[in-house]
Amino acid sequence: MITFYPGPSKVYPVVEHYLKQAFDEGVLSINHRSQTCMQITRSAIDLLHQKLHIPADYTIYFVSSATEVWEIIAQSLTQRHSLHLYNGAFGDKWAEYAGRILPQVSRVFYDYEQSIEEILLPDSDADVVCLTHNETSNGTHLKQWNTILQKYPEALIAVDATSSMAGVELDWQSADIWFASVQKCFGLPAGMAVMVCSPKALRHAEIIGDRKYYNSLLFMNDNFKKYQTHYTPNVLEIYLLSKILEQIPDISETSARIEAQAKEWYDFFEEHFDADLTNGGVKPLIQIPALRSDTVLAIEAQPAVVKHIKQIMEAQGITLGNGYGAWKDSTFRIANFPAISEADRLALREQLLLHLPNKAVVTV
Structure with missing residues (x-):
């Protein structure tokens, strides 16, 4: 094909080999709290740091999808409201979804042939400023957002990098929350997403203290300290991610x-x-x-x-x-x-x- x-896009051809290997090794049947599963999870996390140059003090989590990260950000990292700057359909969807959870969501829509550095930024006390790194609906890409960092120094910067993470080199320290599903640049089947958080993001989570949900960030963090997930994970996907990361440049x-x-x-x-x-x-x-x-x-x-x-x-x-x-x-x-x-x-x-x-x- x-x-x-x-x-979802083309997977790496070698995925076929690793699927059979996972079956032969019993990966599909292992307990997700077992030492074997924790080692698989640790390997994938270590390789993400290494191959994608993710800073050592940024934490990595596996969740079900990029859409779930929208929910985690709204529930665990937003105290007052979120500000969404976007030029296409996926940035709009993120703002719309956040509005179902939060009492206040601010939106700034800008033209798709306009640089985000040129737009008029509103005064805002938003907890989180939400950006779409690569807007899949119209084929645009954010190169940098220095004016946003200067305008909102206290806010968390959250970046949907679903169509770019593992494909282009990211300036991780220019944002506090990054996330991407694996069915694009990671070359894997759909069914999992990678979420990356800065120390600043975790400090904000601790101030908010949200532990009400199965995917509350603090609850997730407690589990990932032990290289365990907060729910029964897609063990096969984590295994495939680890194997692919071993192979790619x-x-x-x-x-x-x-x-x-x-x-x-x-x-x-x-x-x-x-x-x-x-x-x-x-x-x-x-x-x-x-x-x-x-x-x-x-x-x-x-x-x-x-x-x-x-x-x-x-x-x-x-x-x-x-x-x-x-x-x-x-x-x-x-x-x-x-x-x-x-x-x-x-x-x-x-x-x-x-x-x-x-x-x-x-x-x-």
Whole structure:
């Protein structure tokens, strides 16, 4: 299967081997409080620190999904209210979900072709400022947020890095809470998320003192000190994560490769295809290079053209990502995750050149 769907996306091929190995070793049947399971959990946590350069004093937790982290942040880390700065559908969903739990949620929506460093920031006493590192719905990416750190020095900075963690190198100390599901850049099946917290985040949790829920952060932290989870976990997923982390390169190497591949993709569309959408053309939705995601490309076209492209690619055994949110009908998306091979990328480029009018053909 060749898939460029931006999550769940392609898993590393070696996952097949590790699935069988997990079965043969009895991993699927072990007690989650056993020494064996604790060792698997410890191995995965240690490797995350090592391979992704997560600071030693930042704590790591395994939860069911990135959506669950939204809930943990609202319940365990927010005393007054949260401030959400976003430009797309997933940032909006996070704010909407937080509003179901918290009495006050502040929102700032900014244009998807505007830098977050340029927006007018409101005065706020919010406990948590919530950002989307890589907005999967429109293919934008946050490079930095220095103005936010300066404007809200006391607040926790929470970052949804679902489509970028393990694919690009993160500046961990620029935020206090990071989280990502594993079905994207980690190259694993869906079913688990990684949450990373700074010492400042844990201090805030202790001040709030929330222990009312099964996934209260303090309760989670008590368990993870013993390399145990706060509930019966997806032991197989933790095992697979540990095995994959043993195999993959250091994040600095992976990040450089993903960035280079992203540039190749953007150059490919700009060099080969007519950007005039009224003439059946295609182009990257985001026209400002500094705002473009390296891991999820949103490609814009007329809705009929988008539908046509997806149908043709499906007939060739290639799955493209659907558009999402406001761009559901007018874009298709291409995942540029580490598990996707060069052979897959070449196959997609070949089919696009065969089935879309390109500049060379138009010139003739």
